[in-house]
Amino acid sequence: MYDFSKCSHSRNAFGDALCELGKKNRDIVVLDSDLSGSTKTIKFRNAFPDRFFDIGIAEQNLINIAAGLSLSGKIPFVSTFAIFGCGRAWEQIRNTLALDNLSVNLVMTHAGLSLGGDGATHQSLEDIALMRVIPNMQVIVPADSAETKEVIRYAAETTGPKYIRLSRRRTLDIFEINNYKYDPHSYPVLEEGSDISIFTNGCMIRESLKACYDLKKLQISAKIINLHTIKPISIKSIIDEAKKTGRVVTVEEHSIIGGLGSAVAEVLCQHKPVPLRMIGVKDRFGGSGQVDELYTKLGLSSRHIVKAVKEVMKKR
Amino acid sequence: MRPDKIDKLNQIAKKLRKDILLMTAEAGGGHYMSSLSCVEILVSLFFSELHFDVNNPTDPDRDRFVLSKGHAAPALYAIMAESGYFPVEELKTLRKYGSRLQGHPVLHRLPGLETSSGSLGQGISTAVGIALAGKTDQRKYRVFVLLGDGECQEGLVWEAAMAAAHFKLNNLIALIDKNNLQISGPTDKIMSLGDLKAKWEAFGWAVLRADGHDIRNLSSVYKEMKKIKNQPIAIIADTVKGCGVSFIEHNLNYHTAPLTDKELNNALNRLK
Numbered sequence: 001m002y003d004f005s006k007c008s009h010s011r012n013a014f015g016d017a018l019c020e021l022g023k024k025n026r027d028i029v030v031l032d033s034d035l036s037g038s039t040k041t042i043k044f045r046n047a048f049p050d051r052f053f054d055i056g057i058a059e060q061n062l063i064n065i066a067a068g069l070s071l072s073g074k075i076p077f078v079s080t081f082a083i084f085g086c087g088r089a090w091e092q093i094r095n096t097l098a099l100d101n102l103s104v105n106l107v108m109t110h111a112g113l114s115l116g117g118d119g120a121t122h123q124s125l126e127d128i129a130l131m132r133v134i135p136n137m138q139v140i141v142p143a144d145s146a147e148t149k150e151v152i153r154y155a156a157e158t159t160g161p162k163y164i165r166l167s168r169r170r171t172l173d174i175f176e177i178n179n180y181k182y183d184p185h186s187y188p189v190l191e192e193g194s195d196i197s198i199f200t201n202g203c204m205i206r207e208s209l210k211a212c213y214d215l216k217k218l219q220i221s222a223k224i225i226n227l228h229t230i231k232p233i234s235i236k237s238i239i240d241e242a243k244k245t246g247r248v249v250t251v252e253e254h255s256i257i258g259g260l261g262s263a264v265a266e267v268l269c270q271h272k273p274v275p276l277r278m279i280g281v282k283d284r285f286g287g288s289g290q291v292d293e294l295y296t297k298l299g300l301s302s303r304h305i306v307k308a309v310k311e312v313m314k315k316r
Numbered sequence: 317m318r319p320d321k322i323d324k325l326n327q328i329a330k331k332l333r334k335d336i337l338l339m340t341a342e343a344g345g346g347h348y349m350s351s352l353s354c355v356e357i358l359v360s361l362f363f364s365e366l367h368f369d370v371n372n373p374t375d376p377d378r379d380r381f382v383l384s385k386g387h388a389a390p391a392l393y394a395i396m397a398e399s400g401y402f403p404v405e406e407l408k409t410l411r412k413y414g415s416r417l418q419g420h421p422v423l424h425r426l427p428g429l430e431t432s433s434g435s436l437g438q439g440i441s442t443a444v445g446i447a448l449a450g451k452t453d454q455r456k457y458r459v460f461v462l463l464g465d466g467e468c469q470e471g472l473v474w475e476a477a478m479a480a481a482h483f484k485l486n487n488l489i490a491l492i493d494k495n496n497l498q499i500s501g502p503t504d505k506i507m508s509l510g511d512l513k514a515k516w517e518a519f520g521w522a523v524l525r526a527d528g529h530d531i532r533n534l535s536s537v538y539k540e541m542k543k544i545k546n547q548p549i550a551i552i553a554d555t556v557k558g559c560g561v562s563f564i565e566h567n568l569n570y571h572t573a574p575l576t577d578k579e580l581n582n583a584l585n586r587l588k
Contacts, residue, residue, distance in 0.1 A: 029452075053448065056482075061441050061475035068445015071431060072453075073376070092472075095435045096442060100423040 002190075002209055007170035011109050013145035013177070014166060015040030017152035018077060019047045028156060029074045031055055033062045038168075039079040039109045059084045063092035063104075070102040075156055078104060082111035082165060083124035090130055097161040098136045105155040106131075107164045112253035113286045113294045114169035114203050123286035129258025131163040132231045138162040139231040140184070141201040141260075146175035147228065150182035165202065167253070169291055172206045174226070184229045187237050193223030196309055197241040199264055200251040201227050204279075207295065208251050210302035215309055222309060230263050235271065238264055242272040247312045249277050251305055256280035275315040277308040317364065317535040325531045328398060329359045333560045333587050335394035335407055341580050343411040346419065349564065349571050351391035353495040353528065353555040354462060358395040360534040361460060361491075370400045373428050377457050380430050380446055384439025385464035385493060386420040393417050401428040436464070437472030440490060444476045447488040447548075462491045466498035469507045474519065480548040481520025488548040489541065490521070493528060495557035499571055516550040528553030561586055 022028045022044055029051045036042040036054060045052040053069075055062040059080055066076040078085070085108040086093070097104050111124045132139045138160060142148040148166065155162050174190060190205065191212050200208040205226065212222045223245060225237075242248060248268065250261035261278030268274055281298050295301045332355045340346035366379040383392045390410060397404045402416070409415040416426045420434025430446065433439040443461040450457050467473060480488050492512070500506050509515070516523045522544045526537040534553070541549050558564040561583040564575075575583060 050452065053483075055479060058475040058479070060437075060472045061444070061479055064438050064441030064472070064476070065445035065448060065479065067431070068442040068447070069449050070445075071442070072446050072449030074449055091435060092438060092441070096432065096438050099432050 001213065002172060002174065004172065004206065006173040008145045008173055010142060010145050010148040010166045010171050011040040011168075013148040014107055014152060015043035017149045018044040021153065021156050022048045022051065025075065025156065027073060027075045029053065029069055029076050031062055031066050031076055031078045033057055033059050033080040033084065035080050039107070041077070041079045059089040060092050063089040064096055066104045067096045067100070067102055070104050076104045077107055077155070079107050079109060081122060081124070082108035082127045083122055086124065086127040086130050086163070093131070093137070093161070094134050098134045101136050101160055103159045103161070105162045105164065107152070107166065109166040110168045111165045112167050112203060113281070113298060113300065114167045114253065114291045116168065116291050116294070117288050119288040120285040125255045125281045125286060126258070127163070127165060128230060128252070128254050128260065129262070132263065133258070136160055137231060138229070140229050141165045142228060143201060143205055143226050144171045144174045146173070146177040146180045147182060149177060150180055154182050154184070167203045169203055171203055172209070174205065184232070185234050185237070187228065187234065188226045189223060190226055191222070191224040193221040193245070195221045195245060196247040196249060196312060197223045197225060197245045198249045198251060198305070198309070199225050199227040199238070199260065201260065203253045204251045204300065207300060207302045208305060211305035211309065214302060214306050220309060220313060227260060227264070230260055233263050233267060235267050238267045239272045242268055242274045246274050247315070248274055249279060249305065249308050249312060251279040253300060254280050255283055257283055275312045277312050279305055279308055317532055321364070322532050325359050325363055328363060329355045329531070330587055332359065332391065332394045332398065334584060335397065335404070336390045337561070337575070337580060337583055339393070339407040339410045340390055341575055342408045344574055345411055345572060346390050347387040347572055348390060349558040350385065350464065350495070351388045352559050352561070353557045354385070354388050354391050354493045355560070356529045356531050356534060357462060357491055357493060357553055358391055360531050360538070362395050362399050364535060365538050366460065373401075377455055379457050380443070380459045382430050382439045382443040382446070382459065382461040383421060383433050384443065384461050385436070385467055386433030386439060388462070389417070389419065389421050392421060396428055436467040437470030437476070439463070441472055441476040443488060444480050444483070444485065447480070447485040448483055450487050451483065451485060458487050458489060460489050460491065462493060465492055465494040465496065465509060465512065466503055468492065468509055468512065477516065477519040477521065484546065485548045486544070486546055489551065490548065491551045491553055493555050494552050495555045497557045497566065497568060501568060513552055516552075520547060521550045522547045523550045523552060526551050526553040528555035529559055
């Protein structure tokens with residue numbers, strides 16, 4: 001069982017990882033839109049001020065300036081809040097980064113409801129959908145600080161545009177920092193189980209694990225899988241899981257339209273249809289509130305996951 | 317610039333106009349009007365101002381040219397062909413399936429391009445990034461970017477302008493092809509740009525004016541601009557949409573509607 005008291009901010013791991021990369025490679029540059037204190041790119045700014053560019057509150061410009069830097073041989077990491085980075089600058093991402101397959105790494109933070117008090121305009125519940133629909137984009141949702149660090153390193157070493165989603169909230173420490181290897185094609189199993197496969201990632205891992213332990217008490221054996229890489233998705237991994245348990249629930253801090261659940265459903269419907277339920281935000285906006293209260297009110301708590309699992313269990 | 321050189325460049329400009337009309341007629345589409353208005357700008361840049369080597373398109377110290385008004389692709393392709401990037405015969409493949417010459421420039425299709433473009437405002441923003449890299453690396457290259465006047469309605473253009481001044485990008489030169497027309501009508505009627513010179517100046521740029529069809533004038537403006545040391549430079553070039561073929565000049569009906577065979581022959585004859 002995981003220790004729920006052990007959690008940390010992935011954003012900090014991101015900032016630290018950037019500094020480590022920056023030390024080794026002079027071509028690493030970092031861009032932000034006036035939010036470096038929150039995204040933690042401030043760590044890189046303090047370490048390498050000549051390679052940090054604050055573009056101000058101008059997200060479209062942020063993306064294309066990163067493109068220009070990439071075209072000139074730099075390896076840009078670009079940060080702001082997910083809603084503004086992915087939303088406002090969507091077309092720049094699509095028409096410059098993705099069309100030209102530029103190796104620009106978008107590490108957007110404060111995604112999902114867990115942004116909390118700022119409310120609906122700032123809570124991105126659509127970013128996964130927006131990014132995965134773009135050709136050439138890779139879409140990754142790291143589980144925790146250790147995975148974030150490795151994903152950032154992977155991003156610097158590989159080509160093509162990438163979207164890496166981080167939240168504001170602390171994530172449960174799953175993996176051991178500096179002792180974890182990120183493999184985009186392989187989804188780590190966090191808890192073994194035989195009755196049902198729960199695909200989840202990021203912030204929702206904590207809720208999914210809580211649900212897993214609650215379900216054990218009800219004699220239901222739920223497998224928890226960290227589906228970190230939504231694009232390119234590992235079709236084989238998903239089909240294999242569906243074959244093993246025959247039942248799937250997806251859990252995401254995102255709309256149920258177009259995100260993790262949809263991606264998994266696309267695979268299963270075409271290759272291995274099984275009973276499936278999606279836990280996510282049901283096509284509505286978020287709002288201000290404490291994070292746990294938001295999860296409860298919008299259907300993302302472990303209680304909701306347990307309920308969904310019980311419903312799927314009845315279906316076979 | 318010496319008179320014989322001016323003559324030579326004017327001959328190239330005439331050739332470019334023929335290229336543009338022929339390739340868009342063959343393609344059955346393409347923005348020939350917007351392409352014709354920037355011919356002299358491109359000729360003066362490519363044949364007398366830019367430092368580049370067609371045989372070394374990835375030279376890190378080359379001057380860069382970014383076509384932010386990406387719909388003038390026929391003009392860019394024509395000048396690239398005439399500069400030796402690819403055979404002139406290839407111009408007839410414009411807009412055809414699988415062609416390197418896409419309707420709007422696509423980077424990975426055609427060596428020699430600096431970026432894809434077509435979505436207005438993005439080219440200049442990318443150009444700011446390229447110029448910023450040049451300053452960061454202390455390279456001597458300059459970045460020239462060509463915009464349309466209608467394009468200046470895009471907010472992103474002004475984000476880019478603001479950043480260029482903030483980062484003191486004195487290696488960035490924006491040319492604005494001011495032909496006063498956009499698809500739906502005169503820019504003044506659709507969404508007035510107001511005092512364009514004052515706007516660029518207010519954003520921290522040094523602004524020069526040019527006659528966009530006078531190669532001698534353009535050449536002297538390029539000389540003037542070298543005296544400006546500490547700011548990005550905007551050159552507002554007054555141009556005529558459809559320039560070179562009198563019956564289509566300034567004529568909104570011709571933005572992309574292909575010329576009939578009769579009109580094409582008429583136009584080519586006038587360019588002799």
